[in-house]
Amino acid sequence: MSDPISPPPQTSQPAQSCTPTLPGFTCGLDATLRVVSGKWKPLILYFVAQDGPTRYGELRRAIRDVSDKVLIQQLKELEADGLVKRTDYKEVPPRVDYSLTPLGHSLAQALVPLCTWGTDHMAEVSRVFAERETWTRGIRPPTT
Amino acid sequence: MSDPISPPPQTSQPAQSCTPTLPGFTCGLDATLRVVSGKWKPLILYFVAQDGPTRYGELRRAIRDVSDKVLIQQLKELEADGLVKRTDYKEVPPRVDYSLTPLGHSLAQALVPLCTWGTDHMAEVSRVFAERETWTRGIRPPTT
DNA sequence: TTGAGCACTTACCAAAAGGTGCATACTTGT
DNA sequence: ACAAGTATGCACCTTTTGGTAAGTGCTCAA
Numbered sequence: 001m002s003d004p005i006s007p008p009p010q011t012s013q014p015a016q017s018c019t020p021t022l023p024g025f026t027c028g029l030d031a032t033l034r035v036v037s038g039k040w041k042p043l044i045l046y047f048v049a050q051d052g053p054t055r056y057g058e059l060r061r062a063i064r065d066v067s068d069k070v071l072i073q074q075l076k077e078l079e080a081d082g083l084v085k086r087t088d089y090k091e092v093p094p095r096v097d098y099s100l101t102p103l104g105h106s107l108a109q110a111l112v113p114l115c116t117w118g119t120d121h122m123a124e125v126s127r128v129f130a131e132r133e134t135w136t137r138g139i140r141p142p143t144t
Numbered sequence: 145m146s147d148p149i150s151p152p153p154q155t156s157q158p159a160q161s162c163t164p165t166l167p168g169f170t171c172g173l174d175a176t177l178r179v180v181s182g183k184w185k186p187l188i189l190y191f192v193a194q195d196g197p198t199r200y201g202e203l204r205r206a207i208r209d210v211s212d213k214v215l216i217q218q219l220k221e222l223e224a225d226g227l228v229k230r231t232d233y234k235e236v237p238p239r240v241d242y243s244l245t246p247l248g249h250s251l252a253q254a255l256v257p258l259c260t261w262g263t264d265h266m267a268e269v270s271r272v273f274a275e276r277e278t279w280t281r282g283i284r285p286p287t288t
Numbered sequence: 289t290t291g292a293g294c295a296c297t298t299a300c301c302a303a304a305a306g307g308t309g310c311a312t313a314c315t316t317g318t
Numbered sequence: 319a320c321a322a323g324t325a326t327g328c329a330c331c332t333t334t335t336g337g338t339a340a341g342t343g344c345t346c347a348a
Binding site: 039067070073092094 | 315
């Protein structure tokens with residue numbers, strides 16, 4: 001399989017070029033989504049991309065609502081995926097900070113259009129989400 | 145909050161422009177990820193973007209491994225989010241097909257860089273994922 | 289008349305993701 | 319002596335997500 005999304009379908013382009021799927025990915029988008037999906041990962045990338053090396057405590061306070069367990073967990077995954085770098089200063093009261101690796105930066109760049117799309121269409125998206133909560137997951141919409 | 149990702153951090157740019165967060169989104173990226181996250185959604189977008197209007201059964205066979213329940217569910221969400229359009233021909237043996245809305249197309253476009261990133265870095269990503277499975281989620285990596 | 293295909297729906301389950309709260313080892317401030 | 323801050327770890331629980339298997343109403347082919 002290959003890049004799931006090709007330009008405007010009206011053009012009927014057969015399918016973009018694409019490396020034939022390594023190990024377990026169906027396509028590039030699949031691979032990407034696996035590394036960025038996680039409730040707080042985008043936010044983490046956000047802060048780290050903006051502020052540069054960020055200490056754990058700072059992130060914790062900046063993100064707010066995230067628990068230690070999950071924040072650490074997501075940081076570890078991002079680190080394991082080679083997107084962020086953890087630096088431990090081995091100091092007495094622990095000091096650690098997180099920064100983006102080159103790979104992390106490249107991903108951040110690729111995410112820009114998504115940020116833009118989300119920002120541009122946030123109104124529509126949020127409207128639709130609001131409606132969904134109306135029929136609290138169980139009741140069918142009126143038009144059924 | 146705003147677009148989580150800004151260009152290379154070395155530039156120390158304060159933060160890109162960004163609409164101040166509607167209802168429940170922390171940023172544009174957040175909004176976007178909410179509509180595309182779902183195990184099969186990218187694939188669905190893939191097929192529909194490529195083949196244009198696609199019948200339910202076709203998708204079902206094309207995606208393979210997905211169950212009816214989940215496929216239907218994700219299609220409904222995509223529809224509810226205004227990304228795909230469901231057309232019911234009201235025929236005797238049921239006939240229905242799914243296509244992308246303009247919004248869906250615009251999202252598809254925004255996803256292209258992610259596809260590209262994933263394709264370009266699939267080797268790295270998959271390598272790292274392989275290692276993760278080594279210490280089957282619980283055992284710490286050697287360097288700890 | 290039986291069976292297959294269509295596009296779903298429903299009830300029930302298992303796994304994954306996320307959250308809470310307590311613990312750690314050490315230092316600094318009061 | 320004691321509380322607070324540092325960066326985690328761990329046990330336990332709830333929510334969310336995905337999956338299985340069966341059923342529905344209808345039509346057409348054998």
